Amino acid sequence: MSQTQTTPPDTSERSRSTPHNVLIVVALLWAVQLVSLVAALSGVTQAAVAIHFQTTQIAWFTLMTLLSGTFFLPFVVKGAALFGKKRALVVATALGLVGDLVAAVATDYRTLLIGRGIAGIYVAATPICYAITRDVFPRRWVGLANGVMAGGVGLVAFGGPFLSGWLLDNHGFRGVLWFMAISTAVSLLLVTFLVPESPVRERGGRMDWAGGILLGGGVTLIVYAVGEGADWGWGSGRFIGFVVGAVVALIAFLLVERRVAEPLFPLAMTRRRTVWTALLATSVAAGSLSAVGVVIQLLVLMPKIPHVSDGLGWSGTHNAIVTSPISVMIIVGAVGTGMLARRRDSRLLLAVGAALAVLGYGIGTQYHHTAAQIISWGVVAGLGTGIVVAVVPIMIIEVVSPEEQALANGAQNLAQGVAQIVVSQVAYVVMAQHGMVLKGTQFYLDKGFTNGMWLVVGCCALGGLCVALVPKAERLQDAEVGQAA
Template identity: 30%
Template structure:
């Protein structure tokens, strides 16, 4: 029988008092956002470089650069989040930062594509910072600040969303894609030092041992499913192994007194419905991070609408990345306000609608003018910003403080697994429909049909996410900043 989870101290003993200086709260949010910003940076800087990476390493599947990061993030986040709940959130936040720096160095000097993928995997460990930061915010701030602060963490300081695409475009066109990784290394070193100096550790703990069996079964299950997406020749056996391992994981978690993921928490409607929505949104996020750079940077094909814009990296940043960043930054705060004043479910519904609209327009071949690319980018950014804040607030409202990190990691794992599977799947779709390879730039050109099919899959996933959000019976009241520790 699963025993009630223990916590050494209540969040109320850690949180600032209601009359604590608002300035202090703002400083903490900004400093924590600095280090979580890196997750935005590692996509806004690196995604535009996919065609350049493909040419440099002579690969037709540059999407694996995104897939690998998502896969490692999905597998490691629950384990690291559990360790954060056991040993301290700040400690694990900084451990993730250290792994990211090693990975960035490996990517910057990678002589081969496999070495680059290893580096990207080490970077993926840093996603624990996003998971843990929400718990830190909940522990350190008064409840009334939490919903909006979570929205602020989602959009970070704005540099990753707004300046990231511009910096990445300039780096890629003028210094080469490796400059992006050197920048990521330097940024994380500075951010980690600031967090280590300013952010206090929270004494909120859960008295558990790490469930190693659960971690192994989850990792094997998720990894096998990703292999099934990437390797058509191993699709059936890998899929079977993945399903068997995940079923075994669920059974093992039900029988242990100290599970990696509490099945009791997963059974709560507020949690499992949010995770289902996260799966569908994860498909869109993972797939589009591969699709948009390759579509918009591909040369236009005569007689085919929506076949590409031929953007260089800076143009991709200006017309797609920048509108996406600005809209995402603004809507993260808006969604936090909506969650506090109305309901986090409302933010989730709006997010799913915006994302579905963006990918549907692209699937219809309408992202073929500068104006339409700006519109699609803004819709994507607004949707992601609204989603992050709304879904995080839904989890905060559903679980006690002493399981906050691992509970947020459940959502992150759902997103990462779906995203890595989707990015690998659409990468395989494109690789199976190579039109030609530009003899001058060595850039792979894909036909419109491949992009059309891939974006239709994203559109279907968006509709399913929207239906789940509308059907949710929870999250319909204003967010309060979280339930008390130990609440069942």
């Protein structure tokens, strides 16, 4: 794959003032963390949505966004490489706004899911923003910008529950949905007027439509099958048919990618051991931690109903107060990792982060019945989570060239999204095995919450162990950066 800079070198990147760079970081931070914020708001809102629409399919309220985002991610990332990263980011944000508006005005659950599906296109903002940082900032700003953007997860985790709790307690789930739309509109304005276009483009490339449809279709089939497997029966012909269809689609994708001149994700890049092992370790670890909210939010926000539901029945505001120390530790872990990455092996950082998360959530499988218990193990899990989310983009920078950055980030986000969707969907299935349907709504017993947390712990531990497969790569301070180098 040939790459070129389609615009001549611009010395303004080097001479750009610090306040200007800060404004760009703020715009990118908003764009990246809006993805996390929407996920946090969705998690807090899902219990109210399930009860209002009287559905046992509440899993799709959050998974629809992830699923559509995973399907469209390869196309958006490839478009960023061909036509410009800022341009692709603006388009994805605009479509996300359309989806948010559809969801906000929906009067039935199906329309709500359609809106959430359209909004899922905005998921592509994360890899594009991280790729932009490498292209438009001087070398000394790259690690800091990535650390700040990743550390924003903690800000979202800290402020998101307070915000969503206030919205939910005072304006209901509709207030939360409208806030999503307003936040996306703000992101669109910030990106349009503050973020410069990346000069790094792919020369003479074309969109690989066949590869994208096969990849997205294969992932969609397997995720949908996992979500419906409990109802269909794990050994039913329908479930097996979907799984076989997914495998066939993914095999066909690999064959197509070997033949096309401009593949969606260059197999030569993903075959390199430094790349595929980094993708594997980061995707499994981070994807598993992203899925933990499925269990925790339902645990604390579902009502307490004897013999029906063992939720803690907290209000949104009470949930925010209890989890605020955890959010602070996420910020500490993420920002600290951004500072340490220039001097420490990123593989060690990922392993330490995963180990702390496993320790924290492992304790949480047994002690999750009071606020004091959740805070005690949550601060440990929060520190580990912050380290993991911050080191992921740094590890990708260390193993690919500037020209490969957007596609590599896209591949990582795609793999992480698949891991998050599968783990989340399986968590719903596991929890439902110890639960009850009452008035059309699925409730969960304590055994279900415990098993759901054990699932997340096991998957995160697997991601941490995968670090052993990753060979030593050049550190962030030695990695080549883009136009602004």
